[in-house]
Amino acid sequence: MQPLIEHEGVVIPLNRANIDTDMLLPKQYLKSLESFGFGDFLFDDERYLDPGEIDTPIESRRRNPACILNSSPYDQGSVVLAQANFGCGSSREHAVWALRDFGVRVVVAPSFGDIFRNNCFNNGVLPLQLEQAQIDALFAVVESQPGIRAKVSVSERMLWLGDRQIAFELEEGxxxxxxxxxxxxxxxxxxxxxxxxxxxxxxxxxxxxFRE
Structure with missing residues (x-):
């Protein structure tokens, strides 16, 4: 697993609550026995106009221009900003694999699905939990400055976005x-x-x- 000490990247704003694991990665992709290669299928139902399977060539599927992940610079984003209960739903670890393989290293939200949160830590993705007021303030900055970058330091437990500097809690283990x-x-x-x-x-x- 790749260490996460400090990370800086474009913020992808997803200003909605209850984004579940089936939205992050639909059930048909759970057939794969591999733990890598899911980045193209993140938010699959929203990113493509055509249905797909694990073996459907991505080039054959039309991209949905309305999906934020299909527009620059968000297609290269690596910090997700979302609302409450992110990662709720099923326990599929594949949802975190899809985020990780897309390039996401940090997800910032006021709350997370418990199992999803644990899966994040086990795959090198930081589920950064902040108070609702802080999340709303960050959305105001991100939505007024499209493409803004955030910096996160795990070692210092600190988030920087624009002129905001926010300390966050993170269990030492x-x-x-x-x-x-x-x-x-x-x-x-x-x-x-x-x-x-x-x-x-x-x-x-x-x-x-120990005798047999």
Missing amino acids: RRQRLLQGLDEIGETLAFAERIKAYENMRKAEEPWL
Whole structure:
């Protein structure tokens, strides 16, 4: 997993609440056994005028000019600004994979679906939660300055947008995993030698537990 220490990118404003995981990535793309390659299918139902499947060539599908992700500079955006309950719905991790593969590293919203939030941390995407008043103020800036860039520092727990500087809360354990590029499995494997030493000690002290 790619570490997330500091990130700067164009803000993609999605000024609506309850964007669920099926909107982020429709169910037909869950057939893939891979964990990469979903960027072209992010907001699939909104980005394309033609239906698609995992093996439908993207070049054969007409893009919807009304979708923000199809217009510059948002097609290169990497910071999503949204409203409450972002990532609600099913537990599909594919939704986060689609955001990540599109290039999104930070999602800013007043609240998130719980499982979606955990999936973000496990895939190097920061779900940055702020108060509603702060979100509304950020939308006012972004919508008055299309294409504005935001900067986020995980190490300093700070967001910069225009002339605004906002400190945010982030649990230390999650912060360290983002900084080091570790998911929960990677964090566990960092203690592999200690785990192995403990198992060897158990085998020496209580060998009957390990008899086949």
